[in-house]
Amino acid sequence: MKLANPKSFHNGQAVAIFDVASVAPRALRDLVVNSCSHGGRLCGLFTLPGRPGTLDLVALIAHDSEGRLSMLKAGVAQGGRYPSLTAELPSAHALERAIWESDGLQPDGHPWLKPLRRHPALEPAGAAETGDPVGRNQGAGAAGGRDHPFFRMDGPGVHEVAVGPVHAGIIEPGHFRFQCSGETVHHLEIHLGYQHRGAEALLRDSSPARRLAVAETLAGDTSIGHGIACCRAMESLAGIEVPEQALWLRAVALELERLANHVGDLGALCNDVGYLPGASWFGRLRGEFLNAQMEICGSRFGRGLLVFGGVRFGVSPELRHDLLGRLAIARRDLDDVASVTFESPSVLGRFEHSGIVSRQAAEDIGMVGPAARASGCTRDVRCDHPLGAFVDWGLSSAVETAGDVLARARVRWVEVKRSLEFVLARLAALPDGPLVVPMPQPRPGAVVGVLVEGWRGEICHVVATGDDGQIVAYRVFDPSLHNWFGLTLAMRGTPISDFPLCNKSFNLSYAGHDL
Amino acid sequence: MNLIRARFRQGMRTMAWPDGPASLPSRFRGRPVLDQSRCIDGCRACADACPTGAVHGAPLRMDLGACLFCPACAEACPTGAIQFSSDFRLAASARQDLQLSGEAPASTDADAETRRLAVALPAATRRLFGRSLKLRQVSAGGCNGCEADLNVTGIVVFDLGRFGVQFVASPRHADGIVVTGPVTANMEQALRDTWEAVPSPRLLIAVGACALSGGPFIGSAPCGAGVPSDLHVDLFVPGCPPHPLTFLDGILRMLGRL
Incomplete structure (x- = not known):
């Protein structure tokens, strides 16, 4: 056809x-x-x-x-x-x-x-931005909150395990409902929405300053990723070009964010299989990248770095020298930790063949980011749709084929090495020039779609303006929205005791999903 | 052999603080210092620039509980009446202690500054929790910024455990809860259930701009304005997110150990 x-x-x-x-x-x-x-x-x-x-x-x-x-x-x-x-x-x-x-x-x-996302039985009347079709108009009020229509299995020996919304660690809330026989999980239903904060309406209706603050807290571990998407969308609607130095510093910050989170995830994966040297050392090294971010902009999460039209902070020659030295030491320490971790039989034995997502399944459900690449999908916005300082990087995406926890760990490690090279190279050759340009009003009657490869994968912001230039719609698609169902598939036929490990190997955002 | 070499190179990483100094970069934004004597009559540049309405001009005031510690107000001020210091000690025992005034700059009055910091719990409570405090964390709409920097207090650098403080997996094992997020409608019941499951006496610690005021989500329909007003909060930790040291400082002051 x-x-x-x-x-x-x-x-x-x-x-x-x-x-x-x-x-x-x-x-x-x-x-x-x-x-x-x-x-x-x-x-x-x-x-x-x-x-x-x-x-x-x-x-x-x-x-x-x-x-x-x-x-x-x-x-x-x-x-x-x-x-x-x-x-x-x-x-x-x-x-x-x-x-x-x-x-x-x-x-x-x-x-x-x-x-x-909605729990109509719990939400106050009028909580929905545009009507409340689920709660009232269609008589589906019982579908929300505690009466969510979970998928259920019946049969001899089948039992149900319910976890959350409050979890055992320091984690965001969500509800997991497992259908098991014995240890084996047949189906996991992930019911979210506990974090729903009405973010899209705020992004649409707020002042520019607050809009960026909301974007930075859509998923707080991805402040730079969502922040860049928001900035790019608004700058594109306003028809301005951001100075080159600002684009480079944004790219450096995005990769520092990726480094911090990937290294932290490697540590957390080690923790979940009881490999404490990896857990301690990766955990400490994650801080090196958060601290580098804080040296540049004063916040470990990069908050306050971005402004519409550019960036707020430059990097002086002294700071650049200091950062290059610290990051080079971090690279050496990371190599040490990664080599002992990925050689450890106790780690490999737990990572390998755990929580497999096939390439076909990943394609079908539209997975993105490192989790998709671990299942053999090459997609990476930095390679396929590069913007700003990524255009001439020549990055090839880090792909594994096994689709298991080990593949998801290895993709992260390869990306850590490449991002660190990128940050060192870009910091060493930072261009001169202005950091920010003035931001005019957005043009009327336009729509823009922006993709940014955050550390979890593709972040998509879509912004539309009305005839008077006001923002009439702001839509956000966090990579987690695409990937949560991947965790469901990874758990099929997997022992329930492997759930923490599988969950950590995805490490998805609840807030980014719930908005 | 590689493992031993790696162990040797990784070294001892726990920070010297609180016995020694804590080092923070010069761009770190801690306690703001307000000086109304520099204000120009009728100027509202700071208030207009603030994303959360935390700053008010004439007279110059700031609610640290709503402050995101972005530098927008300081940047907008034409006279330098607002400046962010690198002082990470921000946690307070009472919500009104987070209302800063520009009339008497805190930096010129060391006593006033100290009074605004968190105070120690009553002696009887301190006897219970002073050397062993178990906390349960509840994220109620938190973006994972506060959660991540609470988690990090457990790593070797900050090493929360050396103070006898620990995050536990069940409210039944806990002496208190640490709440993050603006408290979404969909999480309020779960937050209350968790609180009720903690045996008395118990503590409630609110962490981050969202839990203190709603933060960037102030006024959003599916959210509250932080911890519901009928729950008594024992410690308020401002920031977006608070630096791990800000949280540790608040906890240790509350336990009378700083």
Whole structure:
């Protein structure tokens, strides 16, 4: 089936809303499914305000091999129905659930339609930004909170294990419901939404200063990743180019964030298999990268570094010299720890063959980031859709094929080494020039989609302006939204005692998912 | 052999603080110092720049509980009336102690400054918890910034355990809870259930701008404004997120050990 090619553009390029091809809802489904069976990838599915009485259902698709993005829209009456994409395109499942519960559009034929973030039985009336289709209008109030319709298995010896929302460690809240026989997990349902803070509405309605503060706390361990996506989206709508030095410092900060989190994850994985030298040393080394971030901008998480139009802080020659020296020592120490960790039979024995996600499954559910690369998918925004200082890096994505905990650990380690080389090289050759340029008002009637490779994977922000230049929609797709179902698949047939290890090997964000 | 070499190279990493100095970089933003005598009449530049409404001009005031420690106000001020010092000691026992005024700059009055820091618990409570305090953490809409920097207090560098303080896996084993996040509607019940599961006497510690005021999420419909007002908070730890030292300093002061 040959279908019209939707208009394409590059990552972070603002386009006029009327340039986005408009089709019928059924054609939108067919075109998106077709595109995704020919190398396309669904980054986001969301609504924008449409003609009076309608919402535009919009799909953002990445064509990784071409380095292009495309968008398609279809008008749907408010409170109306459209043919669901999920049956043919499982990567749409969470996206359609989000649209159903917050925008009130009914995806006909969705095989797994239930709340994603809302707990209507617990939320106060009026908590939803646009109506409350799940709670009141459709009589599905019992679907929320404690009465969430969990998938259940029956049969001799089958039992259910419920964990959360409050967990045993210092972790964000979420509920895990396991269907087991004996030790073996047959199905894990992950029910989130406890962290729902109404972030998308705040991003849409807030002052610029608060917008960036909210972006930095969408997923607090990814302040730079989400912050850059927010900055790029607003800068693109305003039609400005950020100075080169600022782009370089943003890239350095993004890679420092990746280094801190990947190194921390390696330590946490060691901890979960009882390998205490790795846990202590990686844990300490994570701090070196947080401290480097703090040297540059005063915050261990990079908060306050980014401003619309550039960055707030430069790096003096003395600071650069100091950072280069400290990071070189950290590299030596990391090499030591990684070599003993990845040679340890007790570590390898626990990591190997644990929590496998096949490449096909990863493709089907649209996984992103290191977890996808550990299952053989090459996708990496820094390679496929590079922006700013990543354009001439020439990075090749770190790919493993086994799809197990070991693969997810190894991908992280390869990325640690490459990111550290990148940071050292960029810091050593930092360009001169201004750090920030003034930020004009956003142009009216435009929409922009920005992809940033955060440490967990692809962060996607979509921002649209109305005829008066006001922000009318702000949509966020954290990598966790795509990857949580990967953890479900990794647990199938796995002993329940391996859950902490598998969970840590994904280390997904609850806040980023719940928004 | 490699393991031994690595062990030797990794060395001893626990910081000298509290017996020795704590080193923080010059750009670290700790306690702000306000000086209203520098304000220009009618100027609201700081208040307009603040993302959370933590700063008020005329008279110059700042709510540390809502402050994200971004430098926006200091940057916007044309006269340097707001400056962030590198003092990481910020935790307080009473919420009003986090209301800073520009009328009497704290830096010029060492006593006033000390009074604003957390005070020790009553002697009877300290006898119970002073040398062994077990805490349960509840994230109620926290973004994982505060959570990550609470977790890090357990690593070898900060080594929370050396003070007899430990995060435990069950509220039944805990002497108190540490709350982060603005307390979302979807987490409020779970937070209350966890609190009720902690045997008395018990402590409640609120960590981070979100738990103290709602932080960046102040006024958002599915959120509260931090720890519900009917729960008594024993220690307020400001920051976004608070530096691990800010948390440790608050805990040790509360236990009367600093």
